[in-house]
Amino acid sequence: MERVPGSVGTSAGFSLRLGQTIFSSASLLFMSLGVEFYSYTSFCYLVTIMGLVIPWSFTLALVDGYSVLVKCPVRQPGILLIIAAGDWVLSVLTLAAASSTASVVDLLLHSGGSYCPPKCCSRYQMSAAMAFLSWFLSLASALLNLWLLPSL
Amino acid sequence: MERVPGSVGTSAGFSLRLGQTIFSSASLLFMSLGVEFYSYTSFCYLVTIMGLVIPWSFTLALVDGYSVLVKCPVRQPGILLIIAAGDWVLSVLTLAAASSTASVVDLLLHSGGSYCPPKCCSRYQMSAAMAFLSWFLSLASALLNLWLLPSL
Structure with a gap:
């Protein structure tokens, strides 16, 4: 099996997963700490998706870190297929949540300002930016894992 | 070169392109005919993206139809790479526009109803639904074309 940099079980893959975990946690924190996010459907959706992305990325970061440490990459085609499919689904969902x-x-910002105080709106904006960064890393992971699949 | 159903130059590919053209035109018409879409950023974004998707899908539908008729599929790797990359970019943009x-x-529907009359809002909803359908077909094309690339 050829080693694609950034796929499962490489140090670049570990960095990608770590970045996804950090950015999606930041997005969740900016959205949920002290802000009334539950009054808007898309904010609830973002929180739900981030609640899915964080454990997924964290688990795969642990797997990658373990693989790099013991120098024994995951090679089972079934597991790699599940990881690639999960990456794709989560990447699509993250993009939808971030753009919503x-x-x-x-x-809210341009509708006159009666709906959100400036402090809240800047936190929402930070949250959306973090979600976009998380989507970008997630897309990179998904593409690299998909690239790996035909070589199995 | 293996023939993947749904990729460039097959009759399934022609149907996919035709569906994309129809759904994105429907989305554009529902959004723009008689509705003040330019007062919201995401509606303008949807109109822009649909203005990109319609000519792209229509051109590729013509290419596919011609390939099927003369039984001479496109085989140049460079052209297929450009088509696959364009499909991916447009698919991501369409998803972002549809979810926004x-x-x-x-x-707008849940903010009290002062912003949109019911007739306009149902047209906006139809437009978003058509954009999601167009995204779905576009994702299918992109996946099938990406599947074709390693076999070149």
């Missing part, structure tokens, strides 16, 4: 949040924040 | 529109419509 960004558009709702934009609408 | 859907979330803004949802917010």
